[in-house]
Amino acid sequence: GENVEQHPSTLSVQEGDSAVIKCTYSDSASNYFPWYKQELGKGPQLIIDIRSNVGEKKDQRIAVTLNKTAKHFSLHITETQPEDSAVYFCAASIGSGGGADGLTFGKGTHLIIQP
Amino acid sequence: DAEITQSPRHKITETGRQVTLACHQTWNHNNMFWYRQDLGHGLRLIHYSYGVHDTNKGEVSDGYSVSRSNTEDLPLTLESAASSQTSVYFCASSMTVTGELFFGEGSRLTVL
Numbered sequence: 001g002e003n004v005e006q007h008p009s010t011l012s013v014q015e016g017d018s019a020v021i022k023c024t025y026s027d028s029a030s031n032y033f034p035w036y037k038q039e040l041g042k043g044p045q046l047i048i049d050i051r052s053n054v055g056e057k058k059d060q061r062i063a064v065t066l067n068k069t070a071k072h073f074s075l076h077i078t079e080t081q082p083e084d085s086a087v088y089f090c091a092a093s094i095g096s097g098g099g100a101d102g103l104t105f106g107k108g109t110h111l112i113i114q115p
Numbered sequence: 116d117a118e119i120t121q122s123p124r125h126k127i128t129e130t131g132r133q134v135t136l137a138c139h140q141t142w143n144h145n146n147m148f149w150y151r152q153d154l155g156h157g158l159r160l161i162h163y164s165y166g167v168h169d170t171n172k173g174e175v176s177d178g179y180s181v182s183r184s185n186t187e188d189l190p191l192t193l194e195s196a197a198s199s200q201t202s203v204y205f206c207a208s209s210m211t212v213t214g215e216l217f218f219g220e221g222s223r224l225t226v227l
Contacts, residue, residue, distance in 0.1 A: 044218050089157060105157040
């Protein structure tokens, strides 16, 4: 089955700097790559996703890039703010059309924004 | 506002007892999922359902069961709780099979 590796497990950056979280996946058939943010004591929430026909997607300070040849995708957060502190999960899906039953999650990255 | 709620939020039980975690959503989503979250493992799929009377096993389904008698609810049952099932459990729903997952706030289960 699919295997998703996520790095780093913990990332500490100064407020205002950029943060990058990287994920690799094993199954070349994967075609849907969402990112979820989990704040303390809450459930994960989708922040951005990308499908295999697109190389990059941006939403304000957040962007995701996908390299299908290398089988890796990354989350980029610019101008980090205290409210960006959270655990971030990447995921990849091998389900047809990206079905949630086929989602495999990475182990998560704890992002800490230092004031 | 539509929402997804889990109960109880915290539970302590003993090995061998039956435990049921409730999940209720008011979005009228057909698709519902149960995940467990453990340090070092991320989120792992336990069971999922694509509609009333439909249930499917996920990656870590041993020792768990679900039933779907209506659109709104997908209760998760641990038939005989084991210490290895100590975890935080998340229920989620989605409008479409390919769509965004909406998660509940989690149920922390401790099995002593």
